[in-house]
Amino acid sequence: xxxxxxxxxxxxxxxISNRLSDKLELNDKEVEKARAVADQDQLEQLQAMRxxxxxxxxxxxxxxxxxxxxxxxxxxxxxxxxDTRSSGVLFSEESAKxxxxxxxxxxxxxxxEVDFVGNAAVFYVAILLKLEANGVMLLDEIAKGQSPTLExxxxxxxxxQEWLEGFKAALQDxxxxxGQLTKQVYFPLGxxxxxxxxxxxxxxxxxxxxxxxxxxxxxxxxxxxxxxxEKGLYDPQTLVFFPNLAVQAFGGTKxxxxxxxxxxxxxxxxxxxxxxxxxxxxxxxxxxxxxxxWKELTHRTWSLTKRLQKHxxxxxxxxxxxxxxxxREQLVDDLIDQLLQxxxxxQSKKKNAGWSLDSDLPFxxxxxxxxxxxxxxxxxxxxxxxx
Numbered sequence: 064x065x066x067x068x069x070x071x072x073x074x075x076x077x078x079i080s081n082r083l084s085d086k087l088e089l090n091d092k093e094v095e096k097a098r099a100v101a102d103q104d105q106l107e108q109l110q111a112m113r114x115x116x117x118x119x120x121x122x123x124x125x126x127x128x129x130x131x132x133x134x135x136x137x138x139x140x141x142x143x144x145x146d147t148r149s150s151g152v153l154f155s156e157e158s159a160k161x162x163x164x165x166x167x168x169x170x171x172x173x174x175x176e177v178d179f180v181g182n183a184a185v186f187y188v189a190i191l192l193k194l195e196a197n198g199v200m201l202l203d204e205i206a207k208g209q210s211p212t213l214e215x216x217x218x219x220x221x222x223x224q225e226w227l228e229g230f231k232a233a234l235q236d237x238x239x240x241x242g243q244l245t246k247q248v249y250f251p252l253g254x255x256x257x258x259x260x261x262x263x264x265x266x267x268x269x270x271x272x273x274x275x276x277x278x279x280x281x282x283x284x285x286x287x288x289x290x291x292x293e294k295g296l297y298d299p300q301t302l303v304f305f306p307n308l309a310v311q312a313f314g315g316t317k318x319x320x321x322x323x324x325x326x327x328x329x330x331x332x333x334x335x336x337x338x339x340x341x342x343x344x345x346x347x348x349x350x351x352x353x354x355x356x357w358k359e360l361t362h363r364t365w366s367l368t369k370r371l372q373k374h375x376x377x378x379x380x381x382x383x384x385x386x387x388x389x390x391r392e393q394l395v396d397d398l399i400d401q402l403l404q405x406x407x408x409x410q411s412k413k414k415n416a417g418w419s420l421d422s423d424l425p426f427x428x429x430x431x432x433x434x435x436x437x438x439x440x441x442x443x444x445x446x447x448x449x450x
Contacts, residue, residue, distance in 0.1 A: 071196035071204075071212045078191060079119045120218055126188050127229025133181035133189055134237050135202075137169055139322045140245050141180065142264030142313050142332075148242035151180040151322075152263060168268070175267040176324065177202070179233070183319040186326065192233060205230045269332050270324045276333050279303040307336035346412060349432065350422040356405075356432060364401045370394060406432060 136151025143149075154169045169175060179189035192202040204210035210227055217223035241247060241261045248260040279285060288300035311332040314321040318330030325332075349355030361368070371394040378387045409432045412418075419429040 069196060071194060071199065071201060072215045074194045074196055075123075075191065075201065075212060075216065076119055078194060079122050082187060083122065119216065120222065123213070123216065123226055124222070124229075126191060127226045129182075129185045130188050130192075130230045131232035132185045133179045133233050133323075135177050135234055136180045136322070137175060137178060137265065137267040138263035139178055139180045139266045139325075140242070140261070140263055141321045142266065142325070143246055143262075144244040145314060145320055147244040148240070149245040149261060149263075150237055150240050151178070151266075152239065153177070154265075154267070169265050172268060172271050176270055178266040178270070178325075179323040183317075183326075186319060186323045188230075188233065189323045192230065202230075202234060206234050266322055266324050270328065272335075273328050273331065273333055276305060276308070279305070305333075305335065307338065309334040309336070346415070348409060348412065348415060348418050348422075349424060349428075350418065353423050353425060355422070356409075356424060356428055360402060360405055363405060364398055367394065367397055367401065371398065 134151065135153050137154040139151040140147050140149035154175070177193070179186060192200070192205070194201050201210065201212055204212060205227060208227075210223075213226045213230075214223050217226060241259060245261050245263075248262070250258040250260050252258060284300045285302065288298040288302050291298035292302060311334055312330050313325050313332060314330045318328070319326040321330070347359060349359060352358070371391070374387075374390060374394060378391070381387065419432055422429060424432065
């Protein structure tokens with residue numbers, strides 16, 4: 064027998080039941096206390112309250128009246144400052160079609176999860192509106208002006224219309240306003256006119272990024288692949304790393320004061336590294352050509368050699384004085400220092416030990432420039448001398 068699919072109405076009822084379970088449990092405890100003291104009036108009040116709680120239509124009526132206290136948004140203002148009075152902005156799919164560029168923006172991602180801002184105590188209504196079944200969310204039905212789910216759960220047509228209009232208030236665009244605690248940029252247009260630009264945090268885009276990174280780090284498949292990698296074993300799962308990842312916190316101990324999606328992320332937002340790659344100089348090893356070492360030394364000492372040549376040319380016809388000799392000695396010492404420095408750099412590359420054996424350098428320079436693997440160079444030198 065084929066299992067019946069769960070409908071959106073079933074999910075709404077399950078959600079309401081879970082929300083009411085704590086209240087019903089508390090009501091039962093109060094009933095026991097009232098029975099223990101034989102307080103009949105309180106028992107009747109508690110029973111009336113329980114009868115009201117167990118009816119999902121009563122819960123939906125109350126939720127529809129509170130829906131106006133929240134509103135949809137993809138870009139929320141309270142990420143900048145939790146006390147700002149600025150409103151959020153909803154980035155719709157219609158506006159996304161106009162944004163065709165090479166930048167990563169909210170328009171770059173399809174199917175962004177909508178965030179909700181407003182009274183944190185009413186975010187349970189936002190979760191209700193985002194309930195989904197068979198690819199359709201409750202807020203999608205309400206946005207179209209007709210909800211088969213609410214109609215199936217209502218007792219009368221008047222009740223259905225009341226719910227529909229009440230929940231619509233959470234989807235309607237409120238008046239856009241900016242507050243003094245929000246970052247603002249006055250962009251001049253000329254003729255004493257300007258645009259007031261208020262940068263807003265892309266909450267829905269950040270949520271998509273958070274989900275990607277979280278799944279890459281904490282999914283069961285990733286954990287299994289990471290363990291296999293540590294043991295040097297094969298695993299078909301591709302491991303993804305995010306180097307220099309930073310975590311930004313929003314809302315402190317009360318992330319719900321920022322937005323509904325921020326509550327789901329426990330106030331965390333990931334920041335990808337935008338640092339430029341660090342420059343690493345390529346290691347020089349005089350492998351090719353018998354004059355490779357001296358060509359590199361000539362390149363490094365070109366200006367120093369020119370100074371020595373110029374000094375010698377000027378002082379050639381003059382009498383030898385202490386100042387002339389000291390300057391010449393200093394320039395020669397600098398050349399020798401460059402020679403020793405280059406040789407020391409090459410000899411210090413222990414990880415490339417043995418490289419000189421495969422180079423074109425003369426044998427004496429191979430011994431001088433390169434450390435060999437287990438004195439392989441010295442053993443070859445001795446065998447060469449014997450031969």
